[in-house]
Structures are given as C-alpha cells and as structure tokens.
Amino acid sequence: MDTATTVQLPAQPKPLTNQAMDAYEKLEKLGEGTYGKVFKAREKATGKIVALKKTRLPEDDEGVPPTTLREVSLLRMLSVDPHVVRLLDLKQGQNKQGQTILYLVFEYMDTDLKKYIRSFRQNRDMIPPKTIKVTSYATKRTVSLFYYMLQTIDSLLAL
Numbered sequence: 001m002d003t004a005t006t007v008q009l010p011a012q013p014k015p016l017t018n019q020a021m022d023a024y025e026k027l028e029k030l031g032e033g034t035y036g037k038v039f040k041a042r043e044k045a046t047g048k049i050v051a052l053k054k055t056r057l058p059e060d061d062e063g064v065p066p067t068t069l070r071e072v073s074l075l076r077m078l079s080v081d082p083h084v085v086r087l088l089d090l091k092q093g094q095n096k097q098g099q100t101i102l103y104l105v106f107e108y109m110d111t112d113l114k115k116y117i118r119s120f121r122q123n124r125d126m127i128p129p130k131t132i133k134v135t136s137y138a139t140k141r142t143v144s145l146f147y148y149m150l151q152t153i154d155s156l157l158a159l
Helices: 018-022 066-078 113-122 129-157
Strands: 024-032 036-043 049-056 087-094 100-107
Touching: 024 049, 066 087, 066 100, 066 129
Parallel strands: none
Antiparallel strands: 024 036, 036 049, 049 100, 087 100
C-alpha cells in the first residue's frame, strides 16, 4: 500500500550561506538544461544522497520569475504524490559573480522512466503488464494533478 508523506518546506527559500552549501558534497554532474544544472550530492551530516538542481535567476528588478514560482509551487504540491520525485528543500544564495542562485534539493533517483523502459528493450524483455498498468495510471494521475494545480496557480498569480 502506498502512503504519501507530506513534505514540510519553508515558505521562503532559506538564505544560502557558504555553510549551508558546505552541508552537501557534490559527487557528479547529472545533467544540464536551459535553466540550470543538476548534481548528485551527498548530505554530509546524514550521508543521504540527493539531487541538487542549481538554477540561476535572471538579473532584474522583478524578483523571482513567475515560471520559477510556478515550478516551485507545483513541486511542493506534487511532493506528496508517491509517483513524483520529492522536493526536500529550497535554498537561495549568490554565486561568485553576485547572481542569485536557487537550489532545489530533491530526493535522488538512480534512474528515470525512460531508462527503465529502455532497459527492457536492450534485454529484449517484455515489460510486465502490471508495470505497464501501474505506470500508465501514475502518469495519467500525475498529469491530471499537474494540470489542475497549474490552473489553480495561474488563477492565483493573476490576482
């Protein structure tokens, strides 16, 4: 039986100090996209492996962009779903150039759905029907939940 755990995150990002980032040891770069980089890291105090998404915020007087606010809000809400990677923490700081950096700390997953499906193809195995059923259900449920929350957040941002 799946049980959802509520993740308590701060209302505002915690100011990021050198000490705060010293709490994590970057192990390897996992990927890079339009908005930032993702690292596999270890929390030094517990040894827990996490994923750190490092996002540089644009330099303007507008503050945090609405797209970033929307992403964080959605991640907070989706973190209670057992089929979605949980957002564990949120930190804010500056890099050496004085640019604002937002760190999203996620639970670490050693694979993703695409790699999982490819592993069956590479081994010339059939994906078990139960796996297809559970994955289809989880995907539809998450997309529906995401759409509902996006509509809710957009209406709140429009106020």
